[in-house]
Amino acid sequence: YRDVFHIAEGENPYELEIALIDDLKPGEVPVLACGKSGRIAPWGSLLTTASIARGASGCITDGLVRDIKAIRKLFFPVYHGGIGPLDSKGRGVVAAIDIPVECGHVRVHPGDLIVGDADGAVAIPRAIEDEVLARAFEKVAKEHETEAALRRGEKLADVFARIGVL
Template identity: 60%
Template sequence: MAEQDLTLDLAFLKERLNAAVLSDVLDSLGHPSQAMKPFVRPLDDRSILCGFARTGLYMKRYVVGEGNPYAVEMALIDSLRPGEVPVLACDGPTDRIAPWGELLTTASMARGAAGCLTDGLVRDVRRIRELDFPVFHGGIGPLDTKGRAEMMTMDEPVEVACVMVRPGDFIFGDADGVVVVPRSIAQEAVRLAVEKIEAEDATRQDLLRGEPLSVVFARYGVL
């Protein structure tokens, strides 16, 4: 299980941050490849995903073996803590692996999870939307994973939509996309992002007063 040694106010950051500014900050810190491919989208564009990664790796498996094919998946969901985000790597985009649905959503909500992120498919989308739970996905489809894929490992580094995700990384997603902030730089990245957003707020006010863009940019240095 990922240990959360970051002191981030998730409720505040969910209200204040945005993916675009976080991506800009990561560029400035020498991490230009932390935004997921744009096929990963929220079920609801109003959703904000903000929390710490718990990872699971799915592999294709076309033969139903003995035992519980959901065992590792269930272990991950049952061990979620408040503020954590199950991050499910399915080698997406895919049209065959739908690991997430209403019941996993319900179980995750009961444990205080902050949402779900996967490059695989989701199903039961009407009910998930009714639950108002942030789910970012690689597509929508009805197929169960049983007999098609199985979560083989959990809490190991995984690649999702061309971004490496490690347990405990800070995950932020909104209508612009999903950004993964490595836990080693999360405190600094979040601080710089909040500072930039404050500068953007000041820029916006000056622009609304009619000041020239070039003058305002020279004053605050953000665009």
């Protein structure tokens, strides 16, 4: 969980951006909504390093990221809208904190659960968090059952007819 914030084009992004990073709690995931701008790369290796030191679990932005080789070496998950060298200075400013935002075509609210893996990330509203997680774990169990059956040589059509998950 982490407060969500919106980055708009502007002069000096650093004051609120620094405060947000310095205030991260263990397990939190900052969500940076940049309006899918190809001109703003608010995230780089320094924010990654600071976030790791605070115990953050990752970052999501629909903006660009920079220093991607350094970030990958840190094994810190960053879901982003692209890679580019343009930092925020003179291009973006943190315009609002702790508000619902649209990030990568997804509405994200403060306090939403962020879950991600190598395939991507999702935002789960708190109000339905338990239901969504229960259904996800059920599906994973069925996927494991399906995989085991396929490894035993069963036909895909038969396994799907019985378990109903692909």
